[in-house]
Amino acid sequence: MTGQRQEVMAALFVDMGVFASDRWVREPRAKYECVRCQTTEGPVKGADRVAEFVARIRTDHPANNCTANQQGAHAA
Ligand SMILES: [Zn+2]
Numbered sequence: 001m002t003g004q005r006q007e008v009m010a011a012l013f014v015d016m017g018v019f020a021s022d023r024w025v026r027e028p029r030a031k032y033e034c035v036r037c038q039t040t041e042g043p044v045k046g047a048d049r050v051a052e053f054v055a056r057i058r059t060d061h062p063a064n065n066c067t068a069n070q071q072g073a074h075a076a
Helices: 047-065 067-075
Strands: 010-015 018-020 023-026 029-034 039-045
Touching: 010 047, 029 047, 039 047
Parallel strands: none
Antiparallel strands: 010 029, 018 023, 029 039
């Protein structure tokens, strides 16, 4: 490890929602904002989709969807 700077590259926003009286008063939702490529993924809604989104997005976006990542490696 040779002193890589740790910058904030993205922000993950998660709202777990409010469940009361057997229904969602406010549905869970999540979105991901990438600072590098200015892309927002989501928001997704619903407990299952939010859980899945949160579990994968931090690796999935840089690996598959981040244009800054793909271009930056060569053009920087
Ligand atoms: Zn990105």
